[in-house]
Each structure stands twice: as structure tokens, then as C-alpha cells.
Amino acid sequence: MKTRTCLILAIALFCLAASLPRAKVAAQQPAASPSASMADLVLLNGRIWLGGDASTFAEAVAIWGSSVLRVGKTAEMKPLIGERTQVIDLGGRLAAPGFNDAHIHFLGGASGLNEVDLTGARTVAEMVERIAAYARKHPDKEWITGRGWEYTPFPGGLPTKVYLDAVIKDRPVFLRAYDGHSGWANSKALELAGIKRETRFDGYGEIVRNAAGEPTGALKEGAQGLVSRLIPQPTREQKLDALRQGMKMAAALGITSIQNASGSADELSLYEELFKRGELTLRVSVAFSVGARTTPQNINRFVELKNQFESNLQAATMLRASSVKFALDGVIESHTAAMIERYSDLPPEHGAPFGELAVPADIYRDLVVKLDKAGFQIYTHAIGDRAVREALNAYENARQINQRSNARHRIEHIETVSPEDIPRFAKLGVLASMEPIHADPGTAEVWSKAVGVARLKYAFAWSSLLRSGARLVYSSDWPAAISVDPIRGLHSAVNRRTIDGQPPRGWVSEQRISIGDALRAYTHAGAYSTFEEGIKGRIAQGMLADIVVFSQDLFKIDPLRIHETRVVLTVFDGKVVHRDMERF
């Protein structure tokens, strides 16, 4: 009895807390009241997964304005269909809440859509062919830029200018690796940057040279800046165009909400402009980048923007700027992620066999306390188990000092985690924000060697985290990933196999999760992570009408065929923003 009272009290308190930000939102949402007799849009004869914590389905959904008016059986929608109602027969197809990509670098990714795309190129010849074709198609472009190359196709693991010079001599070329940590320049770009045999670079990074001391065209980390700073910056109009193109792509993939993980005031103003012009087809949350160099002035500016958007009722369901993001370490592949035990493939005499924190622990901890006190939700990029532990410690410390509840701080990526730390996520209410596509076994070989057999059990530990009661939130990390498509993410989450079915038993297969849990991590959990589970992430009366329809039933098909699924219809804010006419 006592437990029950506590439970009821807890639920009541939670509802009260959840209703506070919601009250503002409700003020300008068209109230989905029964008095609005006719629906604007009705989806009939489907298998509509309602999302949230339950696993229930309905046949039909009626939409009025931007909200869901009713959910139920097809027959129940008949009275809501008037002359002006758009009716779409789903023909038994599966529908679900729109995808929420909870960690993305949308402006960067969208800007790249107009550049050379080397994603997925398996041979150097294929890359060179794509680059040459792009150059032919864009004779007016002063610079040829792009990204997406992988290290493995090149002899020695790094590209050289020779391949580029063979096809483009007269214009500078600069192409970033898929992970953004290395760049590939041709001779013209090196010449413009003044990079010669005698050029020195003392920062974090390297001008790669051949045996004769000649720069090869490969540039690591900060050395990329020597070339990239010369590339003409896009104008504001070009950035807006890139975002428009990105939104179109997102709509075709069923993405209706995004959370930007490296935002700035400038980027936020672009989304604001699109919102004011009525062009936004995504709900956008922006996390401002912070680090050791963040000044009190910077923080004040972020607080100003946060307050400005929190009180902007018109934009309430569309734009948020209440988060900040730290990068606490690097990546496993280059041994820059901070580990508790040494890397398995580094000799003991190596200078940094454990990797290092990117921000000194004491500075990070102090900043977390300050930002938590200022009311921000904090994201921390932590890939090594040591960095994950530091982040949990810092959040715990801030909670003790500030006594703030429901802060919903997050840790990003969590590629490795000590089993002792797993239960701390649920205990501290810290969200596990992860990318299923990062665990694509096709890219896991170098990773596995560095982590070693003993730690492999907790590689991308989605299942362990979920079972411990942690909230698992999914995303793509595009463009620092091989695909932005949530379907590819779902495929990885459920199978831990490549789209070719490798390895046959799955990579660390005990960390697979069910399709329902994977969909939840891509919908409801994303809404929770922006404090918006009361208005989106589920299909229910009064919720925002963001809905996707699939070409096949993800719950019924062979899991190995998930990657073949296509989004055939996307409804955003009650309106159809994408329809695949060939398939549907």
C-alpha cells in the first residue's frame, strides 16, 4: 500500500513537472478538441505503432491542424471525414511516430550534400572517378571540396596528392575523411596553403611526409586548417539553401526532429529564419559547443539565447536552445578516447597508452556545475570508458551541489563503458545517447583490436544499458557516420550485422536490442531528451502529428531485411512533407 501511494505521488509529481513546459506549448497548439468536427488528414487501414512505453497498435489516425485528433479503428474515423479532409489509405502498412535524430551535425551534413561525396567508396579508383565526375559537372567551382573517404582503400592507410593531381591540376582539391580527423589535398591546394618541404606545423596534428620529406597531401587533425581556412566560406543564402536541401532529404527518410550536437548562435539564427519563413520541416534543438576555452561571456550569451527561445511561444514546438555540448575525449581508432586500462594494441612504452581527456577533469567538472546551475541540459561526448566515468562523476557532483532534479544530462556515443558504471545512468537519470550505425561491423575491425577481447563485451552496450534501466536515445551523428538513414540505424541495432549479413552471428550480438526498443530509442526517447515527451514521440490524441509510414512491416519481416525498408510517407506538423509515389 505504501509503495503504491509513493508511486501515485511520484506519478502526480512527474505529471506536474511535465506539464509546466507543456502549458506554454498548449497555448498556441490548435486544441484537438472534439468540437473540431472534421479532420484535415486521415490515415486509414494501417498498422499504426503508437510508440511510447507500450507496444500497442491502432488502425487509423485523424489529424486536425498540427495535432492528432483521434486514434482508433478505421470505422471510427468516418464521422471525422468531411469534404476537405485528405484521406490516405495505408493498405495495411506500418506507421510510427516520426524519427528524432538526437545527435546530428545538420548544417555540416547538409552543406556537404553539394560537395563530392566519397561515402562508401571501396577503392581508390572509385573515389577518383567520383571526384573527376564532380569536377566535370562543376566547372565554375573554384575549389573542389568533399568528404567521406575511408582509410582502408589506401596503401599505408592514408591518401596522397598523386591520385588527385592525375585528374585535377588547375584547381585546389580538399577532401575530409569520413571521421573528419584527416584531410586529403592535391598539389594545387598545398601550393596555395604554402605547404612545402620546409613547412613546420607545431599544433595538434601533422603534415604527413614521404621518405624524402615531401608533403604527401595527407593532413592530420589541426594541420587540416592550413588548407581548409583558404576555402571560401559559404554565404548565409548558401547555408540556407543547404539546410533546405537537407530538410528535403530528412523528410524522405522520415526524420521530423533533430538535435544539433555542435551548434552555434549563427546556426540557430538560420533555423530561426527558416521558421519565420514557414519553411521548417523539422523540429530543431541546438546544443551550443562549450569547452575549456568557454568564457563567462560565452555562457552569458548562451543563457540569453536559451531564455529567448524558452519564452518564444510561437516557436515553442519548433526551436529549442537549452543545451550545451562538451567533447571530453577523442575516438578509439586513433587512440584518443580516454580509457581506464591501456589500449590493447599499444605497447606499454607508448606515450599515451590510455588516451587522454580533451578537457582537464577539474575544469570540466567546474564548468558542468556552472552550466547545470544556469539550467542547461549538458551533452558530453565520451567514447572511452574513462571519459564516460568522468562525465558520470561530474553530473553526480553537480547534482549534489546544485540539487537540481530532472536535468536530463546526456553522455554521447559511450562506445566503451565499465560494467560498474552501467547502473549509474539510471541512478543519476543520465541519458545514454548512442548511434547504432557506429557499431556497424563493417567498420569495427580497427576498433576491436584497440579495445581488446576483455572489453569487447561492453562495446556499444545498448542491451546492458537498457536492462539497467537507462534511457537509450538513438541518433546518426551525421555526417560523421556512414549513413544518416534511421533505417540503417535500426538494422544495426537489431542485427549487429552489416547489410550483407556479416558476421553471421552478429558482432557482440548479446548487445542487440528488439525492433520495438530500437524504434523507441529513435522516437519517444528523443522527445524525452528535449523535455518534449508530453507533445511528441508518440501517436496519441493531442500530440503533434509527426508520423512516418513504411514500405514494409518492421515488426513482421525477417530482421535481416530491415535495411530494405523505405519511408513511403512522412507527415510533419499535420502536413504531408514527403510521399514516395513509386512505392505508395
Ligand SMILES: [Zn+2]
Ligand atoms: Zn557528433
